[in-house]
Amino acid sequence: MPEKEDALVRAIAAAGMGIVRLASDGRLVSMTAAALDLLGLADAPADADVRTLPLDGIVADFPEEHPLLPTAEGRVQLRFRPPIGERALLRQAIREYDTEGKAAGWLLLFWPLAENRPEAQLRRQQKLETIGVLASGIAHEINNPINIMMNYGELIQDTVGPDSPLYPYAAQIIAESERVGKIVKNLLAFARQEGQAYAPAWTTDVIEAGLSLVRSIARKDQIALVVDVPERLPRIQCRSQQLQQVLMNLVTNARDALNEKYPSHHDDKQILVTAGEFAIDDRPWVRITVEDHGPGVPEDLRAKIFEPFFTTKPRDQGTGLGLPVSRAIVHEHKGVLWLESEPGRWTRFHVDLPVDDGWRLDEPEP
Ligand SMILES: Nc1ncnc2c1ncn2[C@@H]1O[C@H](COP(=O)(O)OP(=O)(O)O)[C@@H](O)[C@H]1O
Ligand SMILES: [Mg+2]
Known part of the structure; x- marks a missing residue:
């Protein structure tokens, strides 16, 4: 029947x-x-x-x-x-x-x-949107005073001249203000209010740009950032800044994990960034992997760590936003952000992105 x-x-x-x-x-x-x-x-x-x-x-x-x-x-x-x-x-x-x-x-x-379930997904989405609105509000609020500080720093430099002992102090004020300005700009990008358009970018360039922003923080903590990425990876249709943000978040998390396990120098204090191509049903994908030999993620936390505001770090360190925002970004690129981990030994976060998701680059490769 x-x-x-x-x-x-x-x-x-x-x-x-x-x-x-x-x-x-x-x-x-x-x-x-x-x-x-x-x-x-x-x-x-x-x-x-x-x-x-x-x-x-x-x-x-x-x-x-x-x-x-x-x-x-x-x-x-x-x-x-x-x-x-x-x-x-x-x-x-x-x-x-x-x-x-x-x-x-x-x-x-x-x-x-x-x-x-759909209603839970909607709730999560709304939470993320609230964060976005908040972040962009704060960012705008901070931008003005920062610009004023920078201008006064320059004014001091111009007034006292390069020979004055005050000159380097003023330079420091300008440099630090610029740093805050950069953080604010990241915050805005992070809030996804800038609406960058999707454009083709070389995978390798995106990885390089993302890592350039975190190299110094790794060095500061005596962490070796080992990058093993083939030169020729395909182009992906993406918002490159957002993908850089994802990489930064993953590397920052790996750093925190390593610092937790090895407070000072250690031979295994390494972050490995690898990338490669694979295929699903004959369609090309790229995978970017960030691996650390830190404490790992316990089985029962693997879903939780993607929830907004979930953090196991001290109050002044963790925001609990890195992973949920990263996952949202990767999802928007029709990709998948997932992890494997052996508690006590290692963690690997994979960013899988479709190279050809119904779009084609017709122009010849440069
Ligand atoms: N590489 C990693 N190794 C171990 N735990 C991790 C790693 N990456 C993320 N986590 C866990 O996921 C949690 C959430 O990460 P995230 O969303 O980036 O927020 P935050 O870094 O502010 O805590 C972290 O607090 C940590 O417990
Ligand atoms: Mg984080």
């Missing part, structure tokens, strides 16, 4: 539940549209063969002997290519049998996790 079955599937989909059907060896057989959504594959063509979807398989760590799982604990990690670190809640795993009563596979029923 196919028709009735369709109605049933539609009703279940309307409730937000996704269904995945697996063969008994764990191979993917089919899945509903809602399941595609939950697995972040909503853009897959409607007639796509499920076996070709960028899904490495469902790492369902449910025990063979318990065909019906307890509903609350059945968290299953879904592994993606690239892994996106998102989880759905496995509501039930139902054993399927063929007409002869032989085990034929599994029917997995997924709920979206609470934080992935």
Whole structure:
């Protein structure tokens, strides 16, 4: 009775539940549209063969002997290519049998996790927007006095002349004001009020520009910034300043992590920045990775650290904004920001960006 079955599937989909059907060896057989959504594959063509979807398989760590799982604990990690670190809640795993009563596979029923439901996403978005408005308000408020300070610094220099002992003091006032001005400018960019247009940029240039801003802070803390990026990486359609911001945030976090583990010099006090190309369904992507051998991120914090204002750092150090803002920026670039970590040993943050997301560069390469 196919028709009735369709109605049933539609009703279940309307409730937000996704269904995945697996063969008994764990191979993917089919899945509903809602399941595609939950697995972040909503853009897959409607007639796509499920076996070709960028899904490495469902790492369902449910025990063979318990065909019906307890509903609350059945968290299953879904592994993606690239892994996106998102989880759905496995509501039930139902054993399927063929007409002869032989085990034929599994029917997995997924709920979206609470934080992935639309209303939670909206709340998060609103929080980020509030931060943006606040930040830009503060930035404008600070800009004026900073400019005035800089002007007075220059006035002092002009008045006393370069031979005066006051001259270097004035120079210091100007330099520091410029620094604050830069922070404010970053804050504005960060608040995403500047509305930079998307334009093609060489991946390598974006990485270089982002790192140039954090080199000195790494050096100050006796951290070696090891960059291993191939010369020839494709161009990406991006807001380059925002991507630089993302890199800065990740490197700054790596620095904090290393400082926590190694207060002074240590041979392993390194931040590794690597990049490379890969493909999803024949489409080119680039991956930029920031790795540190710091304390790592415990399993139970991996979703939390992306929440606005979540920080494990002292009050005067952490804002808890770096990761949520970075993730928002990467999402706007249709990319994925995710992490792997072995607590106590290392952390890797990956920025995966599509090179060709329906746009093409027709002009010849320079
Ligand atoms: N490389 C890392 N190693 C260990 N923990 C990290 C790393 N990067 C981020 N974190 C964790 O994520 C939290 C949130 O990071 P973030 O959003 O940048 O805010 P903040 O750096 O202000 O705390 C940090 O407080 C820290 O606990
Ligand atoms: Mg941070």
